[in-house]
Amino acid sequence: MSRRCELTGKAVLVGHKVSHSNHKTKRTFRPNLVRVSLISEALGQSVRLRVSANALRSVEHRGGLDAFLTKASETDLSQGARELKRKIAKAGAETGSEQQAAS
Template identity: 45%
Template sequence: MSKICQITGKKAMVGNNVSHSKRRTKRTFDVNLFRKKFYWVEQDCWVVLRISTAGLRLINKIGLDAAIKRAAEKGFLNA
């Protein structure tokens, strides 16, 4: 499974490691992802999501149902 948040759509970014001598080598900045289990009251079932911390804050702010609907509209949710 790829490292993409199912709620916000965040994914890994590419940047540079910069040494003391200013030599640059490529690196990736991974998203802070974790698997979290939520109880979806409207559907009366448990849902396991792979989300970032920003996605968790969004769910706490607007609710699980609204966050899932927003992610489905934007195409982030693949279920």
């Protein structure tokens, strides 16, 4: 399992640990990944994802998983998140057509 956020694409970065004497040593900066269950309102089910704490804040800020995925670009998302985005878009299109038929 890679150390990559499934929603934002945040991954491990490499840099230097710099001591007081300015001696540089290689180190890694790992994203704060958390396994969470997020609820998709369009699908009516919960989805388990491995996301960074920063992405979790972004999901809440945008108004939930569905709103976040509709605005997110395909290049940042993992394969599973891309499929989830397509399912949500399809479910949203179906409910939109049902609402038009009812009125």
